[in-house]
Amino acid sequence: MIQSLKFYSFGLLLSVFDLPLAAQQTLWEPVADKVFLQEKSDIVPTPTAVTQVAILSGRSYAVLDGKLQELKADGLQPVSNSPAGISKLEVLDHSAWVMASSGFYRFADNSWEKLSEDNFVDVCLHLGKVHAATRDAIFVYKQGKLTDIEPEGGYLSSDVTMLMEDGTQLLADPVKLGPITSIASYSGTLHILRPGQLVQLSGKVVNEHLIDWGNLPSKNTGELLSMGSSLFISTDRGLGVLRGASLQSIQGDDGLPVEETRQLVQGFDRDVWIGTPRGAIRMLDEDWHYFGADHWLPDNRVNDIAVAENEVLVATEGGIGIIRYEPFTLRKKTDHYEYWLENWGHKRMGFIHTIRDYQGEWVREISDNDGAHTATYLSAMSYKYAVTGEETARKEAVDAFQAMLWLERITPIDGLIARSIWSRKGDKGEMGQRGSGGLPAKWNATADSLWYWKGDASSDEIIAHFYSVSLFHDLAAEGKEKELAKEHMRRIAGYIMENGWVLIDADGQPTRWGRWNPEYLLRPYGWSDRGVNGLEALAFSYSTYALTGEERFKKGYQQLVDWGYAENTIKQKNTFPPSQIAPWDDNLAFEAYNTLLRYEKDPEMRSIYLRSLERTFEIKRMEKIPWFNFTYAAMTGNDADLDAAVQHLREWTLDCIEHNYHNSHRDDLFVDEGYTSYEGGVKAISPREAAVTRGARRAIVLDGGQNSKRIMEPVGFIRDYWMGRHYGFIQAPEVSDPELLEVDKRSGEKVGAAPYDGPDRPKFL
Known part of the structure; x- marks a missing residue:
């Protein structure tokens, strides 16, 4: 500058x-x-796509062919009793919450607990409790059970035409939450993402008019991420950022390397990780880091991201990219x-x-x-x-x-x-024939x-x-x-x-x-x-x-x-x-x-x-x-x-x-x-x-x-x-x-080209 x-x-x-x-x-x-934190890269190739990744209690997991596997030093190992058809995997409150075709599960301490036969789409932590959403409803997990949070009498509308003078509402049709694609707790309030629309669950009221200024960059929306004063919404034309009642956009002109954003994950240092069909992105306060194939990832198409302290797992169509951070x-x-x-x-x-x-x-x-x-x-x-x-x-x-x-x-x-x-x-190889x-x-x-x-x-x-x-x-x-x-x-x-x-x-x-x-x-x-x-x-x-x-x-x-x-x-x-x-x-x-x-x-x-x-x-x-x-x-x-x-x-x-x-x-x-x-x-x-x-x-x-x-x-x-x-x-x-100040040289492992084994160079001293 x-x-x-x-x-x-x-x-x-x-x-x-x-x-x-x-x-x-x-x-x-x-x-x-x-x-500073220096990135190091490892790649775990897989024969088929890795669709989900998670880090739970210091152990790394991935979903391959619809089933949960643990990532160990010698590769991926199947987790016993894993349900089939896993579509989403989230770690909250010291447990993995697993959404599969056969239902909704809690995985902790190597044991499985089936919570519902229904198909769930997302989970979040709200007011200290895990909340989980199907396409049409939201449940809270308490004392080992899921309870629908819908109030008796149903949800109310934010439409003022429905509001009577005594505060009651006359509704021709019940107010629906769905179709729900993602949920997040922002500013102490549940926020719900529908296709192309952000709504808010304010007590009993489904507020469809929470945004006073601005619009989503696109109606093709993906996920929500609540972090501090901001609620991020991924779209195919950049990120929407809700601050209070103002919705702003972050796009390529603002430094976003790829506008077609999908997955959103909170990082370990006030950063946000973003998955795209063209690589992974780390968003910091004043900087952007782009990670693509072939160095950082086995494939550019990102399916999921998991973050722990100084370690990031990126699930792709070709395997897992592991990015570790080490003080340097x-x-x-x-x-x-x-x-x-x-x-x-x-x-x-x-x-x-x-x-x-x-x-x-x-x-x-x-x-x-x-x-x-x-x-x-x-x-x-x-x-x-x-x-x-x-x-x-x-x-x-x-x-x-x-x-x-x-x-x-x-x-x-x-x-x-x-x-x-x-x-x-x-010397080995061949003498170059081009000058x-x-x-x-x-x-x-x-x-x-x-x-x-x-x-x-x-x-x-x-x-x-x-x-x-x-x-x-x-x-x-x-x-x-x-x-x-x-x-x-x-x-x-x-x-x-x-x-x-x-x-x-x-x-x-x-x-x-x-x-x-x-x-x-x-x-x-x-x-x-x-x-x-x-x-x-x-x-x-x-x-x-x-x-x-x-x-x-x-x-x-x-x-x-x-x-x-x-x-x-x-x-x-x-x-x-x-x-x-x-x-x-x-x-x-x-x-x-x-x-x-x-x-x-x-x-x-x-x-x-x-x-x-x-x-x-x-x-x-x-x-x-x-x-x-x-x-x-x-x-x-x-x-x-x-x-x-x-x-x-x-x-x-x-x-x-x-x-x-x-x-x-x-x-x-x-x-x-x-x-x-x-x-x-x-x-x-x-x-x-x-x-x-x-x-x-x-x-x-x-x-x-x-x-x-x-x-x-x-x-x-x-x-x-x-x-x-x-x-x-x-x-x-x-x-x-x-x-x-120094790297560890104790391993002594020799890699690369074999030592030169030929006549010595003349000495001039």
Whole structure:
């Protein structure tokens, strides 16, 4: 949201890491790492639909094929003596009230009590007693019996024409309660939902005129839920909300993800759970959480919901979705992801890999951008070491750094880098036959034939090397490591400059995307890349000069400035046409901003780059992605919606398997107030409602996933969290309980890809 401009407390803004920290006025406030409830998902698939669920005395139940079953660790187990044809199941007053084709039952302490042969439709707790409704009547349960609450002489009408002067009524026909579909106790009074109509039972009077203002959003009504000052009514066009005598609507424009609402259940934290044919919804005071298939639910069609303390069961056509809530801090969450990387086998010889299903086995993917993916982890561990001083973090950073070094040392040409490295004797799966942009892959064998390295490196990997290695140099490197970091940057930057700002591959030809020369960027063929590629070249030439002090790199930087590359960065972010928007370019640009603005101190040049960053961030701001917000705040000192960015981290799902997700059907697809969509996005989707993605992620992608056949490495979260801690955007958690700071690693169960079993990587230290 746009905040009014005001000066907050003095913060610390670090722009060159090897200079002393200087107090500088900032416009952002740090965000506390407070304890929050983190969702965890489990799915119990079933061969047929689960129609009802309930939680009674800490035990979970479900209705499958019309009969009650208990959900245990090993699956669903039939409950003995269960009636057949169960249509509804509600837990009230320490008992389950079961509505079935054979009658109405009370289930408690593993025993059944049949209360009536009649067909009942709903129950509620009213004035401390259970009330149950058939289609036409309401009964109260007292002393083990059901008693019809209809008064002697029948119900009275709220129609004033029926009222005589002495208070009596003359009725040509008896007043009926039905047809009843749902009942609820609201403000000490029974309320009855008929198809398309809400009525009130006020003593003896059936009040059909209780609403003074407003109307139901639709006559196609579902259920009632009384909660505090509100009575909610589900309809196929949104929720009706009765407050006093005023009926208002909540619909898609108000944030309701799906307007076709059916089931309504009170949550555990002043929240409401809503079942729909297109997923489940959690409604909070100022937020909406949407849960759909395939990550959270086995099927989108919700039949029932049951809620206990910090646990929710969702009955669907395909089984039961179980959503559990556990206290977390962001510190604990990053520990979860760091453990995930280790336990699921994402690491290999210092590299970080995506994992995919290959013929039924999880294997590490040797990709087009292993260097870029590893660079994110290298930066994460460099930030972590700067924050914590933990030697284990530095060790991880050094290991990743050596992997980055190897990508350059494995090629036969100083300064030429490989995209990735394949071990003939240790890697599983198959070597990818596609390269960048779908072009054929370029694999090259080493002289000893132990390894293949992938050529045709692009600008993506180049800027990733400079961003991460320079950051490692400044934050985590020691002794010889610093010299190796400088040498690594010197070799790559020097090779590109010597070849006229082009990356020449082993075959003597320029790589497809490794071009920063004016013949490409200042001509029609490469015109759309002139901004982002120019920004990269400025970043890697100046950062190399800043760390090595070699004048040739400063001269190269000035040459780029003379060509107009600096001015071209101002509008480097493309927003039109849609076909030309490359989301990964945003990641490259922000790696370049991070690199260039940490070193360049000239006010005139900084003013150009800051204008570029201002324009780019305003475009990306609506997505609330920490990587963009944190970079902007770090490099400018300005307010950067840090609360929204930190909340984005809290909403990441713990499961890194890329399940399919679908949001394009939703009714709440609008840009949040205070933001503008410049790229055509209709909504920033919460990470909870999508899948774990890497640094090039976009929050405006509505649908996606990999059929649960790929596992993404969660290094983006780890990098963003420790970056936030490093700059002070995220405060250290105040709690000291280890259970709120670390995940349990005692089980030791290994999952995912098997450990790498092949020749070792060369050592450079």
